[in-house]
Amino acid sequence: DTGVSQNPRHKITKRGQNVTFRCDPISEHNRLYWYRQTLGQGPEFLTYFQNEAQLEKSRLLSDRFSAERPKGSFSTLEIQRTEQGDSAMYLCASSLGTVRITQYFGPGTRLTVL
Amino acid sequence: AQKVTQAQTEISVVEKEDVTLDCVYETRDTTYYLFWYKQPPSGELVFLIRRNSFDEQNEISGRYSWNFQKSTSSFNFTITASQVVDSAVYFCALSEPNSGGGADGLTFGKGTHLIIQP
Numbered sequence: 001d002t003g004v005s006q007n008p009r010h011k012i013t014k015r016g017q018n019v020t021f022r023c024d025p026i027s028e029h030n031r032l033y034w035y036r037q038t039l040g041q042g043p044e045f046l047t048y049f050q051n052e053a054q055l056e057k058s059r060l061l062s063d064r065f066s067a068e069r070p071k072g073s074f075s076t077l078e079i080q081r082t083e084q085g086d087s088a089m090y091l092c093a094s095s096l097g098t099v100r101i102t103q104y105f106g107p108g109t110r111l112t113v114l
Numbered sequence: 115a116q117k118v119t120q121a122q123t124e125i126s127v128v129e130k131e132d133v134t135l136d137c138v139y140e141t142r143d144t145t146y147y148l149f150w151y152k153q154p155p156s157g158e159l160v161f162l163i164r165r166n167s168f169d170e171q172n173e174i175s176g177r178y179s180w181n182f183q184k185s186t187s188s189f190n191f192t193i194t195a196s197q198v199v200d201s202a203v204y205f206c207a208l209s210e211p212n213s214g215g216g217a218d219g220l221t222f223g224k225g226t227h228l229i230i231q232p
Contacts, residue, residue, distance in 0.1 A: 045219025105159035
């Protein structure tokens with residue numbers, strides 16, 4: 001199996017612009033998760049999907065953040081009107097099964113907001 | 115609120131030394147899972163181990179071993195005969211509470227940066 005893939009790997013944008021990241025989970029994994037990791041910190045859980053259903057949204061950092069998984073396969077994370085504080089690594093993970101199953105992480109997308 | 119504490123920010127040892135990374139957690143859940151991940155300089159988190167709160171047996175995998183003690187809420191990780199390739203940031207993580215349909219994310223500690231010098 002190929003692992004979780006994320007694109008782009010790096011994104012540099014200007015403050016106020018919108019950005020979108022893509023995550024392709026491990027094939028047939030039904031659960032998909034998004035995390036944010038800032039420098040010197042552990043990953044921070046943002047949201048997750050079971051198939052196409054988004055089961056947790058309250059951890060998204062603000063209403064500028066949104067995520068979709070329209071067909072239960074790949075997912076996108078969008079940040080609108082980016083701010084310098086959004087600069088971070090955005091990690092995606094996937095798992096197969098129900099709750100509390102091992103999550104396998106992708107390489108991340110590093111966002112820099114100028 | 116649940117919490118994972120990795121008090122050691124950075125550890126530096128010489129190759130072939132044994133090293134233990136500490137992890138202490140807080141949760142109100144009666145059933146939970148603990149994880150260790152490795153993050154090498156490339157940045158990708160690599161899964162190492164997952165333990166159920168009901169299983170307190172220590173586990174060994176090659177040079178790696180884990181000591182889970184529920185009484186002290188600790189889940190420590192030991193690398194025996196360390197190698198330069200072990201240099202990375204290591205994260206301990208705890209499953210989110212599952213009561214009342216809680217989220218399925220992980221709560222991570224801040225990580226321990228392990229440096230193995232040749």
